Amino acid sequence: MEPGTFPTDKVVGGFDFVGDDYDASSENPDINTAQPDPDPLDCNGHGSHVAGTAGGPGVLADGSTFDGPYDSTTHDNTFRVGPGVAPEADLFALRVFGCGGSASTEVIIQALDFAVEHDLDVVNMSLGSPYGRPDDPLSVASDNTVKAGVVVVASAGNSGEANYITGAPAAATRALSVAAMDSIATIDVADFTVNGETITLQNSNGADVAEPITGPVFVLQDDPETVEDESLGCTPEDFEGAQEGDIVVTFRGVCPRIDRAIIGQELNLAAVVFINDADGSPPVEGPIPGVDIPFLGATPEQEEFLVAADGETATITDAGTVPNPTFRTLASFTSNGPRNGDSGAKPEIAGPGVSINSALVGSGTEGTRLSGTSMSAPHVAGVAALHREAHPNWSVVHTKAALVNTAEPDQIVDYSVSRAGAGLVDPQDAVRTPVVAVTGPASASLSFGFAETERRITKTQQITLRNHSDTAHTYITRADMDADAGGGASVRVHAPRVRVPAKGSRVVRVRFHFDASEAPTGFTPATGNVVFSPIRPVFGGSQLSDLRVPYVAVPRAISDIETRPGRVGADEAEANFRTHNRSAVPGTADVYAWGLEDRREGLATNDVRAVGVQAFPDDDIGVFAFNTYSDVSNPAVNEWDVLLDTDDDGEHEFAVIGFDIGPVLGVLEGFLGSFTVNLETGEIVNAFFAGGGLNTSTVLLPFQLSDVGLAPDSDSDFSYITGVFSQEGLAFGDEIVDGVGHFDAFSQPVETGAFFELGPRERIRWRAGINREQLADTPVRGFMIVNAENHTGRRQASLIRVNR
Secondary structure, three states: OOOOOOOOOEHHHEEEEOOOOOOOOOOOHHHHOOOOEOOOOOOHHHHHHHHHHHOOOOEEOOOOOOOOOOOOHHHHHHEEEEEOOOOOOOOOEEEEOOOOOOOOHHHHHHHHHHHHHOOOEEEEOOOOOOOOOOOHHEEEEEEEEHHHHHHHHHOOOOOOOOOOOEEOOOOOOOOOEEEEEEOEEEEEEEEEEEOOOEEEEEOOOOOOOOOOOOEEEEEEEOOOOOOOOHHHHHOOOHHHHOOOOOOEEOOOOOOOOOOHHHHHOOOOOEEEEEEEEOOOOOOOOOOOOOOOOOOOHHHEHHHHHHHHOOOOOEEEEEEEEEEOOOOOEOOOOOOOOOOOOOOOOOEEEEEEEEOOOEOOOOOOOOOOEOHHHHHHHHHHHHHHHOOOHOOOOOHHHHHHHHHHHHHHHHHHHHOHHHHHHOOOHHHHHHHOEEEEEEEOOOOOEEEEEEEOOOOOEEEEEEEEEEEOOOOOOEEEEEEEEEEOOOEEEEEEEEHHHHHHOOOOOOEEOOOEEEEHHHHHHHHHOOOEEEEEEOOOEEEEEEEEEEEEEEEEEEEEEEOHHHHHHHHOOOOEEEEEEEEEEEEOHHHHHHHHEEEEEEOOOOOOOEEEEEEEEEEEEOEEEEEEEEEEEEEEEHHEEEEEEEEOOOOOHHHOOOOEEEOOHHHOOOOOOOOOEEEEEEOOOOOEEEEEEOOOOOEEEEEEEEEEHHHHOOOOOOEEEEEEEEEEEOOOHHHHEEEEEEOEEEEEEEOOOOOOOOEEEEEOOEEEEEEEEEHHHHHHHOOEEEEEEEEEOOOOHHHEEEEEEOOO
């Protein structure tokens, strides 16, 4: 440790729990074994950036450290790096990552223990993994840290808009989970002109384009013969064929965005264009160290123009500054709720997290722009520190409540509770409010959870309002519901107004009601805020804000469909069925050949009951269906495998795999894909979106028959085995389904593919063929009729045996 480098007046303590070379994901014990060090020097930059946002003092334009005053005059100064949210806070650096790679649960818990032992006020964790649960070990450790008197703030995750993908440890009930929004009001732009036609691109790094830049356009192309996607421009090799002075067009993907700009500078390109894969332009980067060439951001809608410009000559000119079209919107990457497993209310609050300028490690006095919920979390952690300073005698639960209660939904465009919690953090209102609204033992939101019914659901929970002031406060109550909330739901506050006495508390009951007959089927969350508006909005000379308690309910209107067979003789070539929907909610019946059956094993989300297959020969489509004993919030948390032997040699030539589509793009995204894989080459030969929905016991994996070598003029029978593997850790277990299934897509042993829509209380009769000769050669158990709209579990599939 160099003398004077640690501790300092700002970073007053800390510890390196791992060492530079540590990577928990490595198989090398020299790397995956932590090497603790008393000096938590940052060699990656992520931690320094986060710390600067939470509590950095600020760097003035001349490179000197700003030492205040931190008041209404602060912004009269010009900064290289602005002050953090709590610029006079003491910082502790608890390092749990090496210079790269991942961290372990054990190490992070050690850091939380350190925070408790050293009586820290606030812990910020800009880290996590998707599909967070309240019983995740890090969630439990975070809850225990809060119980010990430390506010825990954590990033919600960067996995995007899929439901149930918000992460842990932010999933902890007592932790404060933070989403990210775009706080950049204006952006620099440049015109990009080809053959007299012009589009306007984002000047992401604010490069000097006062003088026009002209050059040939070179669009990177993916080589289908390689595993890598060369169109992304992640390595210098991807730029093969580009010449000095070219304007190279790249696509968003797995690597850091600025890598393309750095490579472009090294190759002496004229400019690099980066096409976003989400709505709007990519995040603003700001100045990129060592990069002078323009790094231009394009929207997905501009891709066609840019790709068509390949080989043409383009001119880039300055177009000034324009309003940022994504200003005050939620970041495209911010992870969506509700919480995996129990549909709890997460995330709970939002903070600025797009193109945030903060400390650049190793630069001395420079800053850099980064984006992510890693950047939004320290904004909220800083506010928590300000609140702890202003109210040292309040409990940490009430500090969390003050931040959530006073958040501003109106500051977020297209706001929704499931992605932004109560809204954008408001430092001033959080510190000023004398009253907080708390739910349960340690939360500030209402989680009514997931529930299924074909009739009605009514649930009641309580909100406790606690007044810390010497003056009574009276509030008018109401319940607001988000515009995108599902039908059939209502929320009512039992008391239209409530008076909270000085230094006292009052309890208010909130009722959630759901009528299945008025609701659509499928995923229909009801989200919104219970709002308490002060009758006298001025207190102590300051304006009091409304108090908000976000709520989340995930009701599911279900059908009650069952299929029963008529009498089928051993030699009959047709079976008769009666299907009845006993519910007032409509549903469907989808016919498969029942191939496999498995016993209940008590697995949380992947306990398979039955597997079937259907085929549509004229459309060259097949579908595998899984029915599980248990339900799963989002089936993308598991890998659903079907291995096919199509030539009867005892070896599996192909696989149909249900998996999150994200790893193909580099990150988990929370949407289940159905991938056909050639097991001999490892190549993904086709992909579809999988079926089944959310909060389900049904997963449907479509595939193309010809992709696995099945055709009418060849031997079209095959055998298959299946398994389901949890991606949530060893505690959830893996499922290997008993037995071997058989089917012939072009000479079906039982007729599949029929699909029926049943209205409320409707009954139908129908028939399906049985090919007795084929049944002897390609044995199946019988018919599997999938009812995806039924109650989760075994009710989602009727299994009907056929005697052979």
